[in-house]
Amino acid sequence: MNTMINMDPWGLLDAMLGVSEACKRVKARAAGRFPPVNVFLDDNAAILDLELPGKTAKDIDLTLEAQAVVIADRPALDENGKPGTPAWRRRLELPFRVDADKANAKFTNGILRIELPKAEAAGVHRIAIAG
Amino acid sequence: MNTAENYVVPSATFTEKPDGYELKVMLPGIGKGDADLHIEGKTLTLKTHATHQAPAGFRQVASEFCMSNYAMSADLPEMADPSTLTAKLENGILAIVVGKRPETQAKKIEIA
Numbered sequence: 720m721n722t723m724i725n726m727d728p729w730g731l732l733d734a735m736l737g738v739s740e741a742c743k744r745v746k747a748r749a750a751g752r753f754p755p756v757n758v759f760l761d762d763n764a765a766i767l768d769l770e771l772p773g774k775t776a777k778d779i780d781l782t783l784e785a786q787a788v789v790i791a792d793r794p795a796l797d798e799n800g801k802p803g804t805p806a807w808r809r810r811l812e813l814p815f816r817v818d819a820d821k822a823n824a825k826f827t828n829g830i831l832r833i834e835l836p837k838a839e840a841a842g843v844h845r846i847a848i849a850g
Numbered sequence: 851m852n853t854a855e856n857y858v859v860p861s862a863t864f865t866e867k868p869d870g871y872e873l874k875v876m877l878p879g880i881g882k883g884d885a886d887l888h889i890e891g892k893t894l895t896l897k898t899h900a901t902h903q904a905p906a907g908f909r910q911v912a913s914e915f916c917m918s919n920y921a922m923s924a925d926l927p928e929m930a931d932p933s934t935l936t937a938k939l940e941n942g943i944l945a946i947v948v949g950k951r952p953e954t955q956a957k958k959i960e961i962a
Contacts, residue, residue, distance in 0.1 A: 759908035759909065759910050760911050761907055768904075769903070770914075772876045772877065773876075773941050773942065774941065804865045826941070828902065829941045829943065830902050
């Protein structure tokens, strides 16, 4: 009888070398398909750090939705002056609605930090029932 | 390349051109003054001593990359001329350029 053993050789190697769980995610970056992100939360805001070495503000498009943020590559214009296809795009949903007026983003040494304050609660409204 | 203990080896690309070499090392989160680059003979050594910091008072809920210090050492190719080495750190990328020794570069020979 043949027995199939499901093994994760990279997991075994990582365990032997003592690689932390966080550092294993370096593999996502190594795949090169999209920039990796670290997400931090407190009661009033979310902070996203994206690893984008070599990039500056002119290379990235940042769009805010009510409860999500979209980060995308901004390609150079082609010979006809039209924008090319973005190489990557990430949409990250948040656990709360964002105050767009107070959101900000800044590049520092190849890391894009996006600060997203929580929108103030709309409050409680009583709804009258007709009939 | 080898690494010092408790440091991460950074990603890098190495390109050879007709008149020299270029090594681009990815150091996201590292600024000028945070990295030390030394050359001894043909051995290049890089070590950083500051990292991008997590925001104070926040809890981390997703982690796709490490905020770590970097270290690496590498020997330059035999044809490299260390006296021409320059390095520039900008936007988290360290670009190291070194020329080839003049006597090793290709020369056109005129045919009489």
